[in-house]
Amino acid sequence: MSRYYALIGMLFAAMSASAGMAEHAQRSQVAGIDLVTYTTGAKNVVVIVGALPAGDAFAGAGNASIPTLTGMMLDRGTRAMDQFAIAQQLENVGAEISFGVGNQSLEIRAKCLTKDLPLVIGIIASELRMPALSAQEFAKAKQQFMGMLESSLQSTEARSQEGFARAVFPPGHPNRPHTLEEFLAAAKAATLDEVKAFHAKNYGPAHLTLVLAGDVSNAHVAEEVGKAFAGWSGGHDYLAAAPELKPGVPEVKVPLEDKTSVSVIIGQATGLRYKDPDALALRVGTAALGRGFTGRLMSTVRDKEGLTYGIGAEVTEDSLTGGAWELSASFAPKLLERGIESSRREVLTWWKDGITERELSQRKQGMVGGYFVGLSTTGGVANTILNAIQRGYDLQWLDAYPKAVEALSLSEVNAAIKTHLNPATMVLVEAGSIPASAQPAAK
């Protein structure tokens, strides 16, 4: 038995449970909602995470800002209570609820004391089902959203991410964002009627997942969720289909004045979903290149060459549809060319020669060990369960993941790198004060 299986055994023992996570979790359909509860060793605390298919991608050909503005309206009062009355109820018991909007999901996060669970579930249900959507609050949300967008316009990280995603994901792909300028124009033009229509069309229990972890009893949770969400209908699935990937532009430059550090991304779309064959092998191989201090990128480009504070590589945005592979780093303008050259050199060597048996062994240990350390908090457990469900797994995956990592062979990992990536066609994105020497030659 490896030290990690011993660790997971201890973890479950500490949680007073039986053989594995899957057996320890309770999953059921309640009021049309995919509900999971998981009892941890935490006392008196419950963490709630959830997701609903109502993210930016569902704007379709309509106003791009509406999914986010709808999400922003959820905690601005319900038809029964104004936002301050709700805030007071939550704050009086130290409970917290927040919403976020991603590419495809409306994300739900909450935590409370166990005794306050009925109150919190009730408020989440009211905010999702019956937001007030008042004209006055809508005007405030628009102004706030536009301010956040304007602030992001000067962020090298935000601009490089936007440039990368638009370069590698074609129009119509759920992972392709609008530009910040497009979001700004859309937010200015947005109407409350569009928000109401979006809410009516996209919010409902179908494909809503709620995960509650901590000091909870499944029967109690199911009863409260059943009461709070009874009679609600609607909703739809996530967008799985994506248009065919095509080679994009080789370089994207986002000049920003008076920035002392340039954000750089080198990468490509992979077309792989997390659950696809090869995807886990690509993840493990990528970890050897770009994860932690001992990954090749940090140990060479940072530690040996001193070119950057931070550099790494990862597979992203692949839970619901085909994702991307990206190397991200920051360089001072005067070290930009050297930094990019070193980054490309490391990627090319890694791609051509693959990783070593020793690297594979170490990465497997590190990833499995980190998985279990991540499960030592209630929030970590809740997030792991939600991620597994969004990636299309059943709960058995929670126990199968470490074994799947351990089972990977060197040839599988190196073949995945070779098959799904091509350094020659990767896009290079730079955002910041790019020196003239790094600018593309005039055509």
Add this chain to the structure above:
Amino acid sequence: MLLNGRILQLPHTLCVALSLLVAGTGAACAQSAATPAGAASRAAPAVTVAGVDFVKSFGGIDEYRLASNGLAILLAPDHSAPVITFQVTYRVGSRNEVTGTTGATHILEHMMFKGSEGYNDAKGNSVKQYLEHIGGQYNANTSVDRTTYFATIGRDNLDGYIAIEADRMRRLLLRESDRQAEMTVVRNEYERGKNDPDELLSEAVNAAAFVALPYHHPTIGWLSDIEHVPIEKLRAFYDTFYWPNNATVTVVGDLDAAATLAMIRKYYGGYAHSPSAIPEIYTEEPAQRGGRRVVVKRPGDLGAVLIAHKVPNGRDADQPALEMLDAILSSGKSARLYRALVDQGLALNAGSGTELHRDLSLHTLFAQLAPGATHEIVEKALLAELNKIKTEGVSVAEIDRVRQQYIAADAYRRDGTAAVASELNEWIAVGDWTLYSSFPEQVERVTPADVQRVARKYFDEDQSTTGWFIPVATQAEHGS
């Protein structure tokens, strides 16, 4: 798009790597919570281990000291999961730097990952290699008052990590070749920070608010010092401050107290007490004679206002009332600043907090301007809320609301060993770890009169430093 707006954080805590979020002291305090009744007990050591002296128990945490060298040890058992967070806090920060060595504490923090005599990359057993192979979550960070190294690991890996951590306390390699490579790494960290207008503004306000105290300069240091500090000065810094009697080891999680103390004694016990006393800071901040103002301009789209007042050190008896005042101003949608600024369309976000220091602390009110709002109006609105507390006080209902939040936060903070260790770390830095338990209790006892009293006592316009971040048009917007 993410919904949460930016929260302005003072840039006094720096990490060696990107991946870990570190709460500044103020943020940590804002989340700190009610505590179990923890009357100090000196009489009953939890365990007895030869060479380890029991000091006291407080709030479920046991303090010990290595008899041979004075290393302080805090044990906080939590058996809810088989993991442990091990943390070493050195009581040295950017407050211990002078002109020419600003940023040295932070550079040294980076150099601590370059290998020690017993554990380094060449041997294949460096701290990075060990922790990443076992899946540990680890990092280090530097603030004005302390430097901290920590990891959360499976409990069976504790012995291996303590061995490495102890080795680098006194047997660091500190090679010039490593300094040269790491200097550019730190310089890029500096450059990344300077991309952020909020950081520029808070750096300018700090520099104006503190004239004599070393809190004047940013923890990351001035660029010229980062680039030129010689290895000899880093070595002198290391040999002055990295001693067991200037450090606290904190262990939180699924620990066996006797075995853990034995491990700590085994690896740290061979070191001597520092040959000289750890230098004390004797500089005092001169009295401020009138309000100060600073302006920072650079390309951007949104302005910001930051109003700072110096307040007492983090151990001072007035801090719980200031904490209550900040929660009333800033905590949640019911808070006064949300209602007065965010809900009124003047600011995208607004808040207040105190960055607790070992010496004078700094209280700040801040707001990021909403599009169309002016600096004058936002500054006036921030001050108006402060003045209302000075003239009208706060209500019992507001105090009760915050108290309930503290009670809930107490339960939240027990979920996870890293969070407990991190918060203890900040109290160690200000000079009294028992405040981890007693501070929340003190906050819960705060009365409306206390809040009004501290508002009147500290928030005098003549004692303020006000900073504006003013975005200027880019060249492209000028049409050039």
